[in-house]
Amino acid sequence: MTETSPTPALARPPLARIEGSAGARRHFRYFDYMMAAFVTILLLSNLIGAAKQAVITLPIIGHWTYGAGVLFFPVSYILGDVLTEVYGYANARRCIWAGFFALLFMVVMAVVVVAATPDAGWALASDDYVVLGKHVTAPNQAAYQAVFGQTPRIVFASMAAFWAGEFVNSFVMAKMKIVTGGTKLWTRTVGSTVFGQAVDSALFYPLAFLGSAGWTTKGVLMISLTQWAIKVGWEVLLTPATYAIVGFLKRREGVDVYDTDTTFSPFAKATVA
Numbered sequence: 001m002t003e004t005s006p007t008p009a010l011a012r013p014p015l016a017r018i019e020g021s022a023g024a025r026r027h028f029r030y031f032d033y034m035m036a037a038f039v040t041i042l043l044l045s046n047l048i049g050a051a052k053q054a055v056i057t058l059p060i061i062g063h064w065t066y067g068a069g070v071l072f073f074p075v076s077y078i079l080g081d082v083l084t085e086v087y088g089y090a091n092a093r094r095c096i097w098a099g100f101f102a103l104l105f106m107v108v109m110a111v112v113v114v115a116a117t118p119d120a121g122w123a124l125a126s127d128d129y130v131v132l133g134k135h136v137t138a139p140n141q142a143a144y145q146a147v148f149g150q151t152p153r154i155v156f157a158s159m160a161a162f163w164a165g166e167f168v169n170s171f172v173m174a175k176m177k178i179v180t181g182g183t184k185l186w187t188r189t190v191g192s193t194v195f196g197q198a199v200d201s202a203l204f205y206p207l208a209f210l211g212s213a214g215w216t217t218k219g220v221l222m223i224s225l226t227q228w229a230i231k232v233g234w235e236v237l238l239t240p241a242t243y244a245i246v247g248f249l250k251r252r253e254g255v256d257v258y259d260t261d262t263t264f265s266p267f268a269k270a271t272v273a
Contacts, residue, residue, distance in 0.1 A: 016255045020174075020262030024090035028253050031087055035095045038079045042099045043106055045073035046158060047148075070227060074234040077196060078242055080169050081189045081235075086249045088257035089174040089264060096166045096266075100159065107155050110148045118144075157207035161200045167266050169196025174259040182256060185246060186239050193235040201228040 018026070046069065054068045076099075084092040123141035173192035180187060205224040209215040235242075250256060 012251065013254070015250055018255050018257055020088045020090055020257060020259035023088035023255070023257035024262075026255070028087060028091075030249055030252060031091060034079065034083055034087070034249075035098060038076060038083065038095050039099050039102050041072060041079065042076045042162070043102055045069045045076065046103060047106060047110075070230055074193075074197075074231045075238075077166070077169055077193055077231065078189070078235060078238055080166055080196075081173055081192060081242060082245050082249065084170045084173040084192075085177065085185065085188065085246050086253065086257070089170055089259045089262050090268075092170040092174075093167075093266060093268075096163070096170065099166070100163050103159055103162065107150055107159075110150050114145055114149050154208045157204045160207060161204035163266075164203055165196045165200030168199045169193060171264055172196065174262065174264070178258060178260060182258070185243060189239060189242050190232070190235055193232055197228050197231040197235075201225070201231070 048069075053065055055063050055065050058064050080092060080095070083095055118141045124139060169192045172195045173188050176188040176191055201224040205220050205227070209223075210217065210220050
């Protein structure tokens with residue numbers, strides 16, 4: 001009896017290189033899911049995370065206060081990197097605008113709902129809570145206002161910083177991909193975050209807090225620098241996850257998009273064939 005040699009594992013077909021304009025017109029299997037994830041994380045990190053100031057005890061430093069949104073908001077930048085790397089700048093631009101208008105709608109909805117006249121029974125109802133060992137009473141309307149109330153200055157700062165930071169992040173990511181020839185993904189993800197988050201932090205904290213009571217110029221600069229470092233650190237730590245997601249999506253989509261013919265204006269529209 002003649003033995004048959006085992007069938008070798010089928011090699012994965014190489015990715016087809018396409019230009020940014022072709023990527024903008026192409027239908028991708030997973031793009032809609034990635035856009036939904038991007039917008040969802042963006043909204044939740046601003047709605048839930050931004051409403052809470054948290055504290056952690058660190059060695060040597062001691063108690064350190066931080067905005068809870070920083071725990072998850074950087075994930076939107078990681079998804080922004082993935083979107084640009086896998087689907088190209090034009091598709092990432094669509095996601096950024098979708099996120100921007102979703103944020104705008106969230107703000108309008110929050111203002112309207114908070115301002116609506118509350119039912120007296122609901123507004124005055126209260127429960128006892130223990131916070132840091134102290135009993136506090138939180139009437140419903142006051143608590144609702146504290147969580148969902150929107151300060152116009154902070155809202156403007158947040159939306160401006162997101163818009164500018166995300167576009168810088170995607171622009172740097174796309175340009176570095178061409179320079180590196182599609183290699184060394186980590187240099188692009190970290191490098192784009194360094195610039196994108198620098199713009200984000202440099203805009204948000206001065207626009208939101210500079211000149212406000214209790215905020216010194218030095219304090220604003222320090223928190224801007226600290227938050228920038230934390231966000232970049234998150235990007236570095238999550239690099240293995242970024243590699244895994246990018247690899248999975250590229251294999252599934254079967255293409256590799258290079259923005260050599262892309263118009264990088266945030267206001268440009270993709271040309272439909």
